[in-house]
Amino acid sequence: MSKNFDFIIIGGGMAGASCAYFLSGKGSVLLLEMESQPGYHTTGRSAALFAPSYGNAQIRALSIGGQPFFFEPPAGFCEAPLLTPRGALFIARNEQMQTMNDVYDDVSSVLKTVQKLDVAQVRELVPVIREDYVAGGLLDIESMDMDVNAIHQGFLRGSRANGTEQVTSAKVESLNRENGDWQVTAGGETYKSKVVINAAGAWCDQVADLAGAKRVGLVPKRRTAIIFDGPTDISFSDWPAFVDVDEEFYCRPESGAMMGSPADETPMDPCDVQPEELDIAIAVDRLQQATTLEIKRITRSWAGLRSFVADKTPVVGFDPEAEGFFWLAGQGGYGIQTAPGMGRTSAALASGEEIPSDLVDLGASKAELSPERFA
Ligand SMILES: Cc1cc2nc3c(=O)[nH]c(=O)nc-3n(C[C@H](O)[C@H](O)[C@H](O)COP(=O)(O)OP(=O)(O)OC[C@H]3O[C@@H](n4cnc5c(N)ncnc54)[C@H](O)[C@@H]3O)c2cc1C
Structure with missing residues (x-):
């Protein structure tokens, strides 16, 4: 028997963890991570600097829009400040x-x-x-030091507390669309969901291959x-x-x-x-x-x-052709500092809502983030 979820997230780095955190109130969520430690790849190897002026307009909107979360995270998210002054x-x-x-x-x-x-x-x-x-x-x-481990663990812990199931040492090996559901095999198990979220970091184009979706040129x-x-x-x-x-x-x-x-x-x-x-x-x-x-x-x-990807803007949104396949890729050198903004944006779009208005006011754009720009 396969286990059913509303959303399956592939990848437990900062992108997958922050998406799981904001998505966990909106339906049942499973997060699958191929390594035994979710921060093993890029998330655990950053320079830990929050630079609000870094990157293009979409990056800046998502970074600046995430600042309030970093400064005042919800109770229980962390024990020490997430940002400290550096310059x-x-x-x-x-x-x-x-x-x-x-x-x-x-x-x-x-x-x-x-x-x-x-x-x-x-x-x-x-x-x-x-x-x-x-x-x-x-x-x-205004540039700050970030406590990357506290941010990542805060998202993972918070999403677990909200019901997200997390399975490590579970590499997604196949993705098949059957009768309107994705069948996902990982770690010797089969899972089902309507929506699969591709947050596999450097492997996002390989995961797209599994789903039969067109690559974005990552x-x-x-x-x-x-x-x-x-x-x-x-x-x-x-x-x-x-x-x-x-x-x-x-x-x-x-x-x-x-x-x-x-x-x-x-x-x-x-x-x-x-x-x-x-x-x-x-x-x-x-x-x-x-x-x-x-x-x-x-x-x-x-x-x-x-x-x-070529325009250095993250790819966030449903694939225009592969039904129920959601991209959360191309975080480049900004995936930690954009995490609260990116987590809220991806959770909203994956559940059929619009990007939160405070992020839109800062310039976050569904069209500019969308994978449809590669169609
Ligand atoms: C040297 C360096 C300095 C940086 N400095 C900064 C900085 O100062 N500020 C900043 O904001 N950002 C910085 N970054 C960038 C930031 O680290 C990344 O943007 C961010 O960590 C990307 O997160 P991710 O979740 O997309 O990727 P990852 O952390 O790599 O997570 C992807 C996960 O997917 C998993 N996965 C892959 N394929 C599968 C599969 N088939 N099944 C299951 N799981 C799978 C992987 O195991 C991995 O854990 C830096 C990066 C580097 C390398």
């Missing part, structure tokens, strides 16, 4: 100053608080940035991160994250050490991605060119897949 400092070399001015014009249309800084002001905030490297900066004080891109010892002669825990204005690298304090990334974007097939020595070396080289940091000891490195 993001974009830095530019001489030849990047035009880009910096363009970024300022763009970002200041969304964030009134963004400020231009001269070299002295940049170095007052992050004294290790080389005086002969930097020509100017932009400070965004490209998983590897991004590398390293943790290294911070300077010993200066306090650095309050430094903002500093980011090359062309996103050639970024760096920030992280639990008593420093985190850096070469901001690499190497296209890959979906997999359990590992860091490459060359990308680690590039990260070290770029950071040492820009700063006086001496990176002698790397204590940890990792890589994760950020998955994008």
